[in-house]
Amino acid sequence: TGRNGTYNELMERLPRWKELIDLNGGQILKTVAIPELLYEDVKMIYYGGFKRCFLNFFRPYGASYELDQIKQLETEYHRVIKDFHMKPNFTLTDVNRYQEHWREQQGNLYVPHCGINAMGKAIGPDGMIYPCDDAVLLGEEYVMGSVWDGVDKAKEKLLRKKLNKLPDKCDGCELKCYPCPVCSVLNTDELASDPRDWFCELRKMQFRVVNQYLPKVPFKVVSGSF
Ligand code: SF4
Ligand code: SF4
Structure with a gap:
């Protein structure tokens, strides 16, 4: 390239x-x-x-x-x-x-235009199924099935509920940015961290x-x- x-x-x-x-x-x-x-x-x-x-x-x-x-x-x-x-x-x-x-x-x-509530699915190189493409990077904890056994519906429900979380700072803000929950975990080790003021x-x-x-x-x- x-x-x-x-x-x-x-x-x-x-x-x-x-x-x-x-x-x-x-x-x-x-x-x-x-x-x-x-x-x-x-x-x-x-x-x-x-x-x-x-x-x-x-x-x-x-x-x-x-x-x-x-x-x-x-x-x-x-x-x-x-x-x-x-x-x-x-x-x-x-x-x-x-x-x-x-x-x-x-x-x-x-x-929000987000795979988590749009029922996105991504298959990782390990054959495991995750709730969106970037969630593959989160590893085992975010697996909701596999190409061999299909999606475990109960796990899927739990994971989508867990990831569908807004930062406290965004509560009631009219801009509704929906900061990416997966990026929050990847970069801050926490779900739904408050975005910084610059953002x-x-x-x-x-x-x-x-x-x-x-x-x-x-x-x-x-x-x-x-
Ligand atoms: S969680 Fe983040 S990476 Fe995954 S679909 Fe939503 S916005 Fe995109
Ligand atoms: S990231 Fe900031 S501007 Fe966006 S919804 Fe949250 S508080 Fe509002």
Whole structure:
């Protein structure tokens, strides 16, 4: 892959990647690790000819921003949206996603998009069945069956109940981030640890920004006979 090869090798492969992404309706996943590089990176992705890009900000647990970087992220996020989002043939899909989340939250329609309550299943390399793909990393304690014996329904119920837990800090917060319970265990050794302040400020910032770019007609009205 590009990560292991030289810059020239990466450039040679670019047209093929674009072709495959276009064919499969895929997108570039850009992790926003360094705020000051955000604009230049999105510019490269846009001029590289890609059509969709999802800006992946850090999650509540694991790699983190400093609280004082959120302001800079906000400025840069505005700049990339203004200059690149919804250009002909280019969409920052995270903007659409968070605008949609906001509408669902306001309408009390929000259901966390999480494999735990969507009855996800993942098979680990050991043949064991886990309640979502990342839960495979949690090991034996989170096994709910195996490819040989199928899912143990009682264990499954217990595990989903155990994992479907919100941090105390999120109780009653209207943003309903649903911080990933598996990542909480993996990074803090506890279920539903309180996210740190930088994450809450990041999430507020994301909604603050995307809500300034809401489409004029947010809902498509489809006419038809009933
Ligand atoms: S628990 Fe975390 S990793 Fe698993 S499906 Fe939910 S959000 Fe994704
Ligand atoms: S903003 Fe913070 S407190 Fe509110 S739901 Fe998100 S993580 Fe929880």
